[in-house]
Amino acid sequence: MERLSCFNTPDAPMELPPGFRFHPTDEELITHYLSPKVLDSRFSAEAIADVDLNKVEPWDLPWKAKMGEKEWYFFCLRDRKYPTGLRTNRATDAGYWKATGKDKEIYRARMLVGMKKTLVFYRGRAPRGEKTNWVMHEYRLEGKHSMQNLQKTAKNEWVICRVFKKISGGKKVHISGLMRRLCC
Template sequence: MGDKISLPPGLKFFPTDEDLVLHYLYRKVKLLPCYSDFIAEIDLHSYNPWELPGKASGGSKEWYFYSQKPRNYRKNSIKYRPAASGHWRVTGMDEPISNGSTIVGCKRSLVFYTGKAPSGTKTDWVMDEYSLLESTTRECKKRGSSRTVSGDWVLCRIKERGLHSEMKCEEDDDDEGTELSAMDEIFFSLADDFDEITSPINQQFAAAFLH
């Protein structure tokens, strides 16, 4: 747990919602081969969200985990999920995840609140929780219990909204503050001279001069 993965230069782990459900969560439940090193397995509800980045397999803006819902919170109607010093609160409507025309899972958005539910203080920590449909889970178990893992597994993506805004501002500031090097200035100067020489009017003067 928490072992850092190493990707080739230029590659980043940015899976789509469909990738997470079909190629990671479903394959984990079915005990099929998958890229297990990319997503750590933890008891998500034993930690505060700011403790999770150090336990992830990688990532600097988003962190991914496999986790199981606590037994008392496995019903889809439960709005609150316990955590170390607060709780995760479900927001909005579930978003279906499809494989072609077949819905196989859903994405649920949650926000972390410090303090005990249903009160508490809202934070900038958010979570996307991916789960398989109950029919899909039953199908996996029906095909052979020796080929499935027990429990109600979910795949979670954790991020901090304020962190994303700060990183975006820093990137914009870097772009605005970029200065031309001496070689860049020489290049653009030569490019301007070339444009002047190759313009139609200057070409006419050059042709008349040569003749």
């Protein structure tokens, strides 16, 4: 059987079967990846990299990912805007991630397990930022396995982020297309 080789580190290829795609459902992201990460920060997944999203611009994220062609997944610690506050810092050097719409509840067997927040990247500073086509879905634990119920400090709040770039019609840009449309 042939194997597809993806590089998740400069010198260690990841062996995958032909046609392999990583497309977990919202519920799978919460229960199989985020929950274990919250319970043990040393947990790692073959397909999900750890990244500080406040230090990386969205157009650089595909190259920080372990895998992905049209969407990329990352574990990230939510950064607080103020040390004693609850507001999340979502700014980078070039812009900021702005929440849009209402958070979506994620259930497993009729039990609330997490929430999904949609964010869009804006270049510049609020309130005059310029909207881009970069989109992020941020997944966090909620319900009986939420951070409050796990007795963790608010500073140690892991989330999973799914990042992609939209083109007209709501479709996602393939990684090869990013070379042509690098950062706009």
